Amino acid sequence: MPISKALTDELNLYEIGRNVRALRLKKEIGLVELGQHTGLSAGMLSKIERGRLFPTLPTLVRIAMAFGVGLEYFFCHDVRRRRSVGIVRRRERQRFPERPDRQDVWYYFESLDFAAVERKLTAYYAEFEVLPASQLRAHDHSGAEFLTVLRGRLELTLARRTCTLERGDSIYFDSSISHFYRRLSRTPCTAIVVTVP
Numbered sequence: 001m002p003i004s005k006a007l008t009d010e011l012n013l014y015e016i017g018r019n020v021r022a023l024r025l026k027k028e029i030g031l032v033e034l035g036q037h038t039g040l041s042a043g044m045l046s047k048i049e050r051g052r053l054f055p056t057l058p059t060l061v062r063i064a065m066a067f068g069v070g071l072e073y074f075f076c077h078d079v080r081r082r083r084s085v086g087i088v089r090r091r092e093r094q095r096f097p098e099r100p101d102r103q104d105v106w107y108y109f110e111s112l113d114f115a116a117v118e119r120k121l122t123a124y125y126a127e128f129e130v131l132p133a134s135q136l137r138a139h140d141h142s143g144a145e146f147l148t149v150l151r152g153r154l155e156l157t158l159a160r161r162t163c164t165l166e167r168g169d170s171i172y173f174d175s176s177i178s179h180f181y182r183r184l185s186r187t188p189c190t191a192i193v194v195t196v197p
Contacts, residue, residue, distance in 0.1 A: 003054070011054050016074050021049040023067045027197065037066040037141065039100045061094070065111050068119040068197060086115030093125070104135045107181065112192070124193045128154060128183040138178045143197045145175040152189025155182040 003011075024034055031042040031049075038045075039062065047053035048063075055063065057071075064071050070086060093110040112123040138157070147156070148170040155164050156171060158179045165171060173179070175195065183189040 008054075012051065014075055015051075016055065016060070017049045017051040019074055020045070020063055023069070024049070027067065034063075034066060036139075038062040039098075058094075058096075061111070061114065062096070065114065065122060068122045070114050070116050070119070072115075086113060088112055088115050104131055105129055106131065106137065109193070121194055121196045124195075126191050126193050128152070128181060128189040128191070130183050130186075136180050136182055138180045140178045141175050141195070143175050143195060144172065145179075145196075146170065146172045146194040148192050150190045150192065152183065152185035152187055154189050154191060155184050156180075157182070 024031070029037075031045050034040075034045055035042045040059065044053065044059075045063075048055050048059075060074060061071060064073060088111070092115075093112070095108050095110050097105040098107050098109060099105065107126045107128045109124040109126045112125055113119055113121075147154075147165070149165045149167055151167055153164060153166050155162060156179065158173055158177050163171070164184065
């Protein structure tokens, strides 16, 4: 649905595309890599950066989480007003599939810290699904990752090393190592996941 010129002019004031591009260049990642982190196509991200497309709020939340910033980052012009403290109430959390473009969803996640902007880390609540081994996909990303299991049993494979984590177990690892998770328990399997760029 096309938007009015008045609304377009108002949205242009926030320079969302320019801010997305500035964050991406600051992190030194390409459009394809950003697409892998957000589940969005490189073409769509390019249009957003060039101001040809205004992202929906869910799309902008995905981009914000990939960069470890809050949604307010894109709407707050005064740096002094950007909050370094952010409280997220349970009722405010949104549940997303890890890849919106796939049927075989590996896990669902909820951002636990989206209310804070310019974060030094990103925290998620994750709920893992049962998938056949043939559908498991290894991935990697720069930085480090910390995970603690809240419920169930989870298998984590790091390159050629595999370990089993149960309720209360935690692990820290270099997330540039290719890794994937596999839910082992029949009962729900949930964890807190923290990533640091």
